[in-house]
Amino acid sequence: MAELRHALAQYGLPPDRPSVMLGEPRLDAVLGGGLRPGALHEVFAGDWSASGFAALLALLAAQSSTAQSSTDRIRKSLFWVRPDYEAMEYGAVSPHGLAELGGDPNRLILVRTRNAADALSAANDILGCEHVGALLLEVEGAPKCLDLVASRRLAFAAGESGVTVVMLRGGADIEPSAALTRWQVSSARIENDDWGAPVFEAEIVRHRLGGLGRFLLQWDSEHGCFNTPDHGAVAAAPADRPAYAPCQRRAI
Amino acid sequence: MRRAKGAPSEAPLVVSGKSGNALHVHALEARAERLGLHQGQPLANARAMVRPLRVVPADEKADAALLENIADWCDRFTPLVTLDPPYGLYLDITGAAHLFGGEAAMLSLVTQKIGEQGLAVRGAIAGTSLAAHALARYAPRTITPPGGEAAAIAPLPIAALECGDKALRALRHAGLKTIGVVAARLHSELTERLGTNFVANLKVMLGAEEKPLTPRRPLPDLMAEQRFAEPIVTEDLIAASLLSLAQSLGGILERQGRGVRLLEAAFFRADGKVTRIAVKMGAPLRDPRVMLRLLRQRLDALADPLDPGFGFDVIRLEALLAQDIQPATSSFDSDENARAQIAFLVDRLSARFGEHRIQRFVPQDSHIPEAAGVAIPAQDRDFGEWSLKRQPGFMNGSGAPRRPLRLLEKPEEVQAIASVPDGPPRQFRWRRAQFDVARAEGPERIAMEWWKNAGLTRDYFRVETQDGQRFWLYRDGLYHQIGAPRWYLQGVFA
Structure with a gap:
């Protein structure tokens, strides 16, 4: 019985691969060692800064998959898939901005599609290639084509090839999906005098493998990881239990 | 070549054209010709001579478009088709005639097939373009043996020279009535009287010189084609044919140590419509299955799918651009494989969504923020050359980005x-x-x-x-x- 229960819990989960360390120890602990590669992670945008957070997650995943490949001479690419509408509304990806965050513009391949359906099918193609570093997929709102089946398909393809996919959802309500983790991200402000690195308030609102929590994270582009900012203005939520009532997030 | 207009009605039909401010007869039916009308006649005279007369205005744009379509259709005979406006086409059949059972058989096949489409057609084969041009108009169905151009066009009237009214009048005035007689004169005399252009054209016509033709479409580096006695319609057969073509193309490429960068598939429909699909590759390629897969991606992405209609009778695969494949220093690690896989992925996505949609960034030497990096098709550039060294002062100590994402x-x-x-x-x-x-x-x-x-x-x-x-x-x-x-x-x- 215990075995069966264990098998059921593992069903549909991506195969075990070395996790992507995000840097902040408490966050990595909640995630079970770091962000799981070869899985679908959803980032819901609370405001403008979420796209930066999603890009950073994808960057870290791409870097970590490069480090784990048999040879480290080939640098793995980050694919960024976005419908044209996104660029018009939310701005184009700036290679300089990416470089400033510690990413490598040489390794960025941008896929601009006509609509969300094309973006999903391109994403499935990209996830089929195991030499891709990571995939960042931007979807605005809740298009019809992005249903449970589509997200299952993405999660499965990611699990097969081991490519991490970060899906950035702007202007969307949280709804059932096959994502392994789901984040709600907005910007945060810390009170100190100098103009510091960007700070995010990231909350894990769903995690199929365990802990939830709310974190205040500051990006450290020098070391390429997240840190706890020096002067936390927002009280961090407890890591060992959900910050909010979990019942509505057990939808699947 | 004139457009045959619809079913015969009671009144003879002429097409009116405008030259200067006067209307004249631009083209006419055989029946109208029998009644004494002729091309170039003022329209008023024609109306006075024949009554009733049906007149339609000439549509030169439509005529030109029709000629283009016929040229497309003629691609099935040879890849070297040149327009000879307003009514002519040159087909360079060097090395192609034997595929159609010899020159005579090919000429009758071409004229018959075009005639079946409701067009009046005349054709001739000669060693030079101008000789063929003259023979097609004044002695259709002539096939000159190699070197026999001078003899073949000697009996033609001087109008066949198409050298303009002034020169024609001069020749008539001199009592020269056929090309043979003109050609017999000393060239220095003719040059003095009619100019060097006239003599140059005459030489080309007589087969002494050749004027190069400019084909409508670039000549492919390599091509493979398949003809079907019975037009094929089903998708399976089309795919099978594409695969066998890709295999034979791949075989040739392999022997030459080359790969294709720009591949085009041309589908010739039995009723004359030609559909072309081009696929671009990021790196030279010769694997037939990969070629087929890219073509399929492209076909699936077409806005209006490939319509076989009554079937395709010719399918052709052209390597418009073939390049040497640099034999990579083979290493035992997976680097090469990984790079090839990514290149193939980029090719596939580009074939499906369009090459301009899959992009890489290239740095620009500009300090204006919006101009500092441009996105170019990822197929064109294997890897960027972004320098990762941050400019001094670009980062301040706190690690905050100075440029937005x-x-x-x-x-x-x-x-x-x-x-x-x-x-x-x-x-x-x-x-x-x-x-x-x-x-x-x-x-x-x-x-x-x-x-x-x-x-x-x-x-x-x-x-x-x-x-x-x-x-x-x-x-x-x-x-x-x-x-x-x-x-x-x-x-x-x-």
Whole structure:
């Protein structure tokens, strides 16, 4: 019985691969060692800064998959898939901005599609290639084509090839999906005098493998990881239990 | 070649054309010709001679489009088809005639097939284009043996020279009535009288010189084609045919040590329509299955799918651009494999969505933020050359980005209030939302390229709102230069 229960819990989960360390120890602990590669992670945008957070997650995943490949001479690419509408509304990806965050513009391949359906099918193609570093997929709102089946398909393809996919959802309500983790991200402000690195308030609102929590994270582009900012203005939520009532997030 | 117009009606039909301000007979039916009308006659005279007469105005654009379509259709005989406006086509059949059972058989096949489509057609085969041109008009169905052009065109009237009214009058005046007689004169005499152009054309016509033809479409480096006695319709057969063509093309490429960069599949429909599909590759390629897969991707992405209609009778695969494959120094690690897989993925995506949609960034030597990096098709560039060395002062100690991750397509104007004229904004309205600035960094002054006279100097500020969002704003112009500079929001930080 215990075995069966264990098998059921593992069903549909991506195969075990070395996790992507995000840097902040408490966050990595909640995630079970770091962000799981070869899985679908959803980032819901609370405001403008979420796209930066999603890009950073994808960057870290791409870097970590490069480090784990048999040879480290080939640098793995980050694919960024976005419908044209996104660029018009939310701005184009700036290679300089990416470089400033510690990413490598040489390794960025941008896929601009006509609509969300094309973006999903391109994403499935990209996830089929195991030499891709990571995939960042931007979807605005809740298009019809992005249903449970589509997200299952993405999660499965990611699990097969081991490519991490970060899906950035702007202007969307949280709804059932096959994502392994789901984040709600907005910007945060810390009170100190100098103009510091960007700070995010990231909350894990769903995690199929365990802990939830709310974190205040500051990006450290020098070391390429997240840190706890020096002067936390927002009280961090407890890591060992959900910050909010979990019942509505057990939808699947 | 004239357009045959519909079913015969009672009245003879002429097509009227306009030259200067007068209408004349542009083209006419055989029946009208029997009644004594002729081409070039003033339309009023024609109307006076024959009554009733049906007249339709000439549509030269449609005629030209028709000629293009026929030329497309003729691609099945040879890839070297040249337009000879207004009514002619040259087909360079060098080395192609034996595929159709010899020159005579090919000529009758071409004329018969075009005739079946309801067109009046005359054709001839000769060693030079101008000789063929003259023979097709004045002695159709002639096939000259090699070197026999002079003999073949000798009996033709001097009108076949098509040298203009003035020269024709001069020749008539001299009593020269056929080309043979003209050619018998000393060339120096003719040059003196009629100019060097006339003699040059005459030489080409007699087969002494050749004028090169410019084919309509670039000549492929390699091609493979398959003809079907019975037109094929089903998708399976088309796919099978494409695969066998790709295999034979791949075989040739392999022997030559080359690979294809630009591949085109041409589908010739039995009723004359030709559909072409081109696929571009990031790196030279010779694997037939990969070629087939890219073609399929392209076919699936077509807005109006490939319609076989009554079937395709010829399918051709052309390597428009073939390049040497650099034999990579084979290493035992997986580097090469990984690179090839990514290149193939990029090719596949480009075939499906269009090459301009799959992009890489290339740095530009410009300090203007929106011009500093351009996106180019990822197929064109294997890897960027972005230098990762940060410029001095680009980062301050705190590790905060100086450039936003997102640049708006176009800077958007905001209503901003600044506390001091040269200072950062305190408040601004953007996209109907109010933002209160908690702190700001700047200015970073960026002058436009004065040598291009490209606009005002911008003062950039990084601002953080009360809730922590960071934006990149600039003031367009300096206060002491213009009275009330406007504010724009150009980007959003992470």
